[in-house]
Amino acid sequence: MARRTNEQAQETREKILEGALNVFSEKGFSRATLSDIAKRIGMTRGAVYWHFKDKRELLVELIEAMNAKEKVLLAEKVPTLESLDDLLAQFLARIDYLETNKEFRKYIYFMSMQVEWATEKQIFNRLRDEQARNAPFMECNKALKLAQERGEIRPGVDLGQVFDSLVGMFTGIVRYYLYGMASAPLRPTIKMAMQAYIASIRA
16 A cells, blocks of 8 residues: 555656646746646645645756656667767767657756746755766766777867866757757757867867
């Protein structure tokens, strides 16, 4: 009975997270309320509060859940992440996921343009302190270190700068695309930019 109860609780949490993503992506984080989310999924506000003490906690768990889903998918698409070619393949797999998965696209749109990070420093700090080590992008650091050890990267190249450049380039192009300002398809644009940068650091 306890197992069934735990399963039901997990199903309820997943239902709340799904409702939260829909409401957050429509209203933005600051304007959405737990009452809005409860109404969307046909639950009482008290039931939502029983699972999540506030909206910030709900957002943190939503981010963790989406990161976990993305990590599993990327591992299926790119089983090894040990070289610069693997790194490029993983970035392209992210784009494929973004373009084919409606839920993930909605999540990226919300995170990129509808969370007021400047005023949500408590959430930002918690994510930075507790999740950075497990976030999908952090796997790129491991790949860069392995690529450097294998002699794929020119001597003297700062891996921190490379990581920031690759992630910044990727997220910037994706955001530009989500804003509706891009004049070319997303995947080939990302591929061309990443290939050019990776070529510039190869040994």
